[in-house]
Amino acid sequence: MLGIRPLLRRAQSLARTFTSSSPKPYTVPEGASGKNWAARLELAAAYRALDILGLNEGVCNHLSVLAPTADGKGEGMLVLPSGMHWSEVTASNLVSVKCKDGQCILQEGDIMPETTASSIHLGVRQIRPDATVIMHTHQPYATSLACMKRPEILMVHQNSLRFYKRTAYDNNYSGIALAFEEGQRLGTVLGDNDVMFMGNHGVLAVASTISVAFDLLYFLERASQIQVLTEAMKKEVQLIPEENCQAMSDDFWNTMQLYADAHFYAMYRRLRKTQPDFET
Numbered sequence: 115m116l117g118i119r120p121l122l123r124r125a126q127s128l129a130r131t132f133t134s135s136s137p138k139p140y141t142v143p144e145g146a147s148g149k150n151w152a153a154r155l156e157l158a159a160a161y162r163a164l165d166i167l168g169l170n171e172g173v174c175n176h177l178s179v180l181a182p183t184a185d186g187k188g189e190g191m192l193v194l195p196s197g198m199h200w201s202e203v204t205a206s207n208l209v210s211v212k213c214k215d216g217q218c219i220l221q222e223g224d225i226m227p228e229t230t231a232s233s234i235h236l237g238v239r240q241i242r243p244d245a246t247v248i249m250h251t252h253q254p255y256a257t258s259l260a261c262m263k264r265p266e267i268l269m270v271h272q273n274s275l276r277f278y279k280r281t282a283y284d285n286n287y288s289g290i291a292l293a294f295e296e297g298q299r300l301g302t303v304l305g306d307n308d309v310m311f312m313g314n315h316g317v318l319a320v321a322s323t324i325s326v327a328f329d330l331l332y333f334l335e336r337a338s339q340i341q342v343l344t345e346a347m348k349k350e351v352q353l354i355p356e357e358n359c360q361a362m363s364d365d366f367w368n369t370m371q372l373y374a375d376a377h378f379y380a381m382y383r384r385l386r387k388t389q390p391d392f393e394t
C-alpha cells in the first residue's frame with residue numbers, strides 16, 4: 115500500500131512545473147517554447163551558481179530537469195553536453211535527451227551528455243518519475259561524509275534539520291555508473307527521500323523545482339561542513355534533542371519553496387551582473 119508521500123509525488127509528476135509561482139527575474143512567452151526557455155534559464159543559472167560556490171568537480175557532475183521540448187511535442191531531460199565546464203553553460207547550449215528502448219536519444223542540441231549523466235539521471239527517474247529536478251555533485255564536505263563506513267548527517271546545526279529523516283545512504287559503490295541499471299539501483303536506494311549520500315562517490319538531491327534542488331545542495335554542503343569541522347575538534351558534540359528535530363525540520367520545509375526561491379533568484383541576479391552570457 116502506498117504511503118502519503120508517494121501519492122503526493124505521483125500527483126506532482128502529473129502536474130510537472132520545475133519552477134514555483136514566485137515572481138521571476140526573467141520573462142518568457144506563453145506555451146511550450148516559453149516553458150522550455152524558462153527551464154533552460156534556470157538550469158543554466160544553477161550550473162553557474164554552483165560553479166561559483168565550488169560544488170562542482172572538473173567537467174564531471176550533472177544537474178538535470180525535465181521540461182517540455184520547445185516544439186511542444188513532448189518532454190525531455192535538459193542537461194549539459196559532454197565535456198563542457200559548468201562556467202560555460204548557457205541557456206541555449208544545454209541539450210535535451212530522453213530514454214527510448216534503453217537508449218539515450220538526443221532531442222535538442224548536437225552533443226550527447228556524458229554516459230554517467232544519462233545512466234544516473236534517466237535511470238533514477240525510471241524509479242522516481244516525480245523527480246523533475248535531479249542534481250548530482252561530488253561537493254567536498256558532503257562527499258567526505260559519504261566516504262565514511264557508516265555515513266550519517268547528524269543534527270549538529272540548524273542547517274542539518276532540513277535533512278532529518280529525508281536522507282538515503284548508499285554503501286554499494288560499484289565503479290563509474292555506465293548503465294541505466296545502476297541509475298535504477300540508485301533510485302531504489304533513494305526511495306522516498308530527497309537527498310542521497312552515494313558511498314565513495316558523491317551526493318544527489320531531487321526536487322520538484324530547480325530552486326529547491328539548488329538550495330538542498332547548498333545547505334547539504336553547509337551542514338556537512340559544520341559537521342566535519344565540529345567533529346574534527348574531538349570534543350563532545352551538542353546534538354539537537356531528538357524529540358525536537360521533526361517539528362524543527364517541518365518548520366524549514368513549510369517555507370522551503372519561498373526561501374529557496376529567494377536564495378536562488380538572488381544568485382540569478384548576481385550572475386546577471388557578473389556573467390550575463392548565461393542567459394544567451
Ligand SMILES: [Zn+2]
Nearest residue numbers: 175251315316
Ligand atoms: Zn558522480
